[in-house]
């Protein structure tokens with residue numbers, strides 16, 4: 001088997017990028033009058049080879065996000081994951097639920113009753129409780145997964161009744177926008193929805209996590225109350241798809 005040789009320049013740039021992103025998050029939190037410790041940085045590791053992911057982990061990354069079940073299961077044994085939280089952030093098909101439940105600490109991409117029901121069923125069979133976020137399609141884009149805000153309360157209430165599945169908050173990917181002002185409005189809409197639901201104090205519905213903001217817009221997300229920003233390419237470089 002051919003041995004994989006890590007690129008030293010890329011390792012160095014992961015280090016520089018990671019530190020820069022950390023300090024930009026801190027600055028935007030302070031600017032927004034927030035405690036920087038309230039915003040977690042998730043390193044999004046899809047398509048990234050394990051050596052570069054391990055570099056980020058070595059620098060202190062304590063939360064990673066993967067999109068695809070197969071990819072994550074294929075590389076997790078090469079990662080130094082002691083004390084690291086793992087989230088699934090990509091669209092999850094019902095037929096993959098069995099493979100991923102118990103392998104990650106949270107599934108951020110729950111957007112239907114059918115999917116939630118399957119997570120609940122599999123979790124019960126495995127004797128565990130699975131933590132989830134509900135993914136919201138805030139821009140009502142047909143090409144994206146996620147529930148529209150109009151259907152959110154109903155979905156939350158249904159999931160809250162299911163055994164072995166625990167709602168922790170919301171996740172979103174806003175539409176691609178031309179200006180920071182425009183994207184900021186989507187984040188604000190999400191934050192308002194998040195706060196409204198939290199204030200209702202519904203049983204079995206925890207609203208602790210608002211996961212939003214990616215490489216191009218995380219500062220605006222932090223300004224609008226995000227507490228997990230999911231950053232991939234700004235840490236690891238542009239993605240190559242194989």
Ligand SMILES: *Cc1c(COP(=O)(O)O)cnc(C)c1O
Pocket residue numbers: 044046067089090173214215216230231232233234
């Ligand atoms: C890929 C991905 C990210 C990270 O995107 P970047 O623009 O590379 O930071 C964040 N969230 C989800 C759900 C993703 O699929």
